[in-house]
Amino acid sequence: MSVLTLECISQEFGGLRALDSVYLSIEEKEIFGIIGPNGAGKTTLFNIITGIYVPTEGSLIFNGQRLNNVPAYEIAQMGIARTFQNIRLFNKLSVLDNVRTGSYGVSHSGFMAGMLGLPSSRREEKKILSNALQLLELVDLADKRYEYADNLSYGEQRRLEIARALALEPKLLLLDEPAAGMNSTEKEELMRLIRIIREQRQLSIILVEHDMNVVMNICERIAVLDYGRKIAQGTPEEIKNDDAVIQSYLGAGA
Amino acid sequence: MDAIISQYIDAYYFRILILIGINIILALGLNLTTGVTGQLSMGHAGFMSLGAYTSAILTVHFAVPFFAALLAGALVAALFGFLLGLPTLRLEGDYLAMVTIGFAEIVRVFFLNFEPGGKAVGFSGIPQVTTFTLVWILVIIVIYLNYKLLNSRTGRAMYAIRENEIAAEASGVNTTQLKVLAFTLGAFLGGLGGGLFAHYMFFIEPGNFGFMKSIELLNMVVLGGMGSIPGTILGSIILTIAPEMLRIVQDYRLLFYGALLVILMIFRPNGLLGDVRFYDIKKRFSRKEVKSCQS
Incomplete structure (x- = not known):
């Protein structure tokens, strides 16, 4: 059964057609890669799925529910979490608070309950804290939990974004260039982390990435976008040998 | 209680302490809106004015009990x-x-023309029932509730809106709802402070709540450190005392007041306590201990 279905999605900005009739279907517990040259519409696709843009045409269906015109925060509450290409952390909050804020969409205490310290809110806070600590343990940032987020190194900030996204207990996780700016050791670490996350959390992952090594290694299926159009889809082997993809993106000899 | 305290404290200092308390309540309200949630409000005196006039009109014209009037003023704000x-x-x-x-x-122009509020002449004869004890009990309650709020799920989400709105939305934060909440809570404290102010000064006029008052309150938050409760308290204390201390330079008072702000912002651009955390202080001390062991 597919978790997310995109039917004939198009997005226009003024005269520019950033996405052109894209069909995608993401299966449960799969790691799905999206690749393509710069400006191909990969991040636009993420922004449509997470409700930042409303698609000009087409429909999005997540677990049987239509996502068109659903506000971004509700989509997050429904279980779609993401990271950002240009890291968007809460810089002047501690690492721990970044992750704790991530669970906002799946916690419920009102502001009065928090202000008065009611038992329901205290219980929930305890749960949020223990979840956050677990996640920081998972991404190996537990001993930096009191640092400000902007004091972390680039690779650490990327991992923190993943931890924050996971705090939302998502069914679908969107990773926008998670390996950007990482060295090869960090990339290995990242691939291991992504696999662990999928196993532990039983979720589907969509990955936008330029690093072919990472994409080919961990994705089960890959779609290739070029000028807003999907030009190919298949297993890493199929994509590597696809003529259209080689021409527009991978280049001969890749 | 007030009688006992005033035996030990000079009437002048007593008055300043009360004004500090009122300013702390006002500034903590603005801190919620602007410091924590990042929504720049330069009209906090408007809420103060609403609270002051509402509560004063209720106690004077309708003989409403002080506490009820105070609450009503805060609710209207x-x-x-x-x-x-x-x-x-x-x-x-x-x-x-x-x-x-x-x-x-x-709001200011409205009260300039509002008959029951005494128009431009001002509103006098308000019972002077705001006491030192009352103000400082309220200050403690407000600080406590602020602290609890900012350390809760809602408070963290408010900071998150200031830090990165898109990321906050992506974490499931209804930013619209929380911004309105921040405005409402901030205005409530503005109205509460206004009511206390009116019943302490027993005479108010629209000029008390002009643009300069809004700026003064904003200064307290910015100077102390946006979003920091101890910072806002310190900012309120300094900026309430500073004009008094500067009475020695007489006519040049405002000049020195401005210079003080400029100098402080140059040396502490994030506010006095904006980036100071208990954790950092602890870490600094523990590092020193390690060094002394090695040497």
Whole structure:
């Protein structure tokens, strides 16, 4: 059964057609890669799925529910979490608070309950804290939990974004260039982390990435976008040998 | 209680302590809106004015008990905070600042022409029932509730809106709802402070709540450190005392006041306590201990 279905999605900005009739279907517990040259519409696709843009045409269906015109925060509450290409952390909050804020969409205490310290809110806070600590343990940032987020190194900030996204207990996780700016050791670490996350959390992952090594290694299926159009889809082997993809993106000899 | 304290403290200092308390309540309200949630409000005196006039009119003209009037003033201010919060959600930064300035001006001009509020002559004969004890009990309650709120799920989400709105939305935060909440709570405290102010001064006029008062309150938050409760308290204390201390330079008082702000912002651009955390202080001390062991 597919978790997310995109039917004939198009997005226009003024005269520019950033996405052109894209069909995608993401299966449960799969790691799905999206690749393509710069400006191909990969991040636009993420922004449509997470409700930042409303698609000009087409429909999005997540677990049987239509996502068109659903506000971004509700989509997050429904279980779609993401990271950002240009890291968007809460810089002047501690690492721990970044992750704790991530669970906002799946916690419920009102502001009065928090202000008065009611038992329901205290219980929930305890749960949020223990979840956050677990996640920081998972991404190996537990001993930096009191640092400000902007004091972390680039690779650490990327991992923190993943931890924050996971705090939302998502069914679908969107990773926008998670390996950007990482060295090869960090990339290995990242691939291991992504696999662990999928196993532990039983979720589907969509990955936008330029690093072919990472994409080919961990994705089960890959779609290739070029000028807003999907030009190919298949297993890493199929994509590597696809003529259209080689021409527009991978280049001969890749 | 007040009688006992005033035996030990000079009447002049006693008065300043009460004003510090009122300013702390006002500034903590503005801190919620601007410091924590990052919605620049330059019309906080407007809420103060609403609270002051509402409570004063209720006690003077309708003989409403003081506490009920105080609460009513705060609630009226909160209502206007809520209403002001709604349309301003589409605005950010400078534009939001302009709307809030406009709002405070409308409130000021309204009370300039409002018959039951004494018009431009001012409103006198308000019972002087705000006491030192009452103010400081309220200060402690407000600090405590602020602290609890900012350390809760809601408080963290408010900081998150200031830090990165898109990421906050992606974490499931209904930013619209929380911005309105921040405006409403901030206005409530503004109205509460206004009511206390009116019943302490026993004479108020629209000029008490002009643009300069809004700026003074904003200064307290910025100087102390945006979003920091101890910072806002320190900012309120310094900026309440500073004009008094500067009486020695007489006519040049405002000049020195301005210079003080400029100098402080040069050396502490994030505010006095804006980036100071208990954790950092602890870490600094523990590092020193390690060094002394090695040497």
